[in-house]
Every structure is written in C-alpha cells, then in structure tokens.
Amino acid sequence: MLGKFHSNHETETFDLGKDFSKSLQGGNVVALIGELGSGKTIFVKGICSGFSVTEIPLSPTFSLINEYHGKLILYHFDFYRIKSLQELYDIGYEDYFYGNDICLIEWANLVEEVLPKKYFEIKIDNADTENERDITIRMVEK
Numbered sequence: 001m002l003g004k005f006h007s008n009h010e011t012e013t014f015d016l017g018k019d020f021s022k023s024l025q026g027g028n029v030v031a032l033i034g035e036l037g038s039g040k041t042i043f044v045k046g047i048c049s050g051f052s053v054t055e056i057p058l059s060p061t062f063s064l065i066n067e068y069h070g071k072l073i074l075y076h077f078d079f080y081r082i083k084s085l086q087e088l089y090d091i092g093y094e095d096y097f098y099g100n101d102i103c104l105i106e107w108a109n110l111v112e113e114v115l116p117k118k119y120f121e122i123k124i125d126n127a128d129t130e131n132e133r134d135i136t137i138r139m140v141e142k
Helices: 010-023 040-050 086-090 093-097 108-114
Strands: 003-007 029-034 065-069 073-078 102-106 118-126 133-141
Touching: 003 010, 010 040, 010 118, 010 133, 029 040, 029 108, 040 073, 040 102, 040 118, 102 108
Parallel strands: 029 102, 029 118, 073 102
Antiparallel strands: 003 133, 065 073, 118 133
C-alpha cells in the first residue's frame, strides 16, 4: 500500500496504519517522519492493531525501544532524544534492522544514514486544521 493519503482525524490515521500493516512482513523496516504530535505513534498503534498486538503501544521516547508481540514481533523505536549514532551501536541496532521481525522507527530522519537499503517511509505532515494530516507512504531504495 503506497501512495498519498489524507486523514481528517486521528482515528483515520490509526485506520490507515492498520490497513498498511497488511503490506508488512517479517524483516520490514518502517521509517516514520513527522513533526512532534503529527500522529506517528497513532499510525504505529494502527500497525500494531493489524498484527493483533495486545499491549498498548506507547512512544518509547525515554527507552529508545519497545517490543510488542502479536502475529509477529514488532520493535518500536523513537529516536527523538538520540544524541549520537553510538547509542544505536550500543543497543545493537543491526540485529533489529536486519532481523526477521518488523521495526517501526519514529524520527527515522535523525538516523537516515544507518537505515537499510530498502525500507518503507511514512511521512506525516500537518494539514489545514488541527486534526488533518497528509500522509505519504513510499518504498525507499538507496
């Protein structure tokens, strides 16, 4: 599921994430990009719902990574507070990014140089009103 989408409310952003989850398989990396409060975590919650995750996904801003279990294992990263790429090496990011599970990465634009050669990019932009979002889903191949 690639393309440009418009969301009028966070429930639509959630539903778009849930629909997008049908495009994912083990080993995929999803890079989420958007301003603070744009809906990245809502989109992740939709993806997790699509994989029947029972935990409530929360942004791992202070822990860098959360792990969710459903039909597959999903690793949810938040690099908003990352200070250096060394932090990624310290957590062994390669094991996650190049493993058989799904990686969902908020603030992926801050670590673009270490993303795999192929990944999904979800760009969420604020639109006209407080709740509206323009969401672009594309496959990036470096």
